[in-house]
Amino acid sequence: MTGINWEDPFCGEGNNCFRIGTDPDGNAYIAIAGQEDHYLTDTREALRTLIHDIKAGKADHLL
Structure with missing residues (x-):
């Protein structure tokens, strides 16, 4: 898809890199780096909330 402005990859230690x-x-x-043609999409507000919740530790039980 054209028109998506991808940020530099974010890589956690020993994990996949996401963009x-x-x-x-x-x-x-959001996509795995190198697989940007297979992405999840939502509103910017939903992505902002997801990142905020992850930083707040609300997803730690998933790791």
């Missing part, structure tokens, strides 16, 4: 992107229509995308 976050946005488009001019206000959508947000």
Whole structure:
């Protein structure tokens, strides 16, 4: 898909590298680096909430 502005990859220690992107229509995308053609998409607000919750430790039980 064209129009997605991908950020530099974020790599956790020993984990896959992820990329976050946005488009001019206000959508947000997340994908595994190198597999940007297979992404999840939602609103920027939903992505912002996801990142905030992860930083707050609300997803630690998933690790």
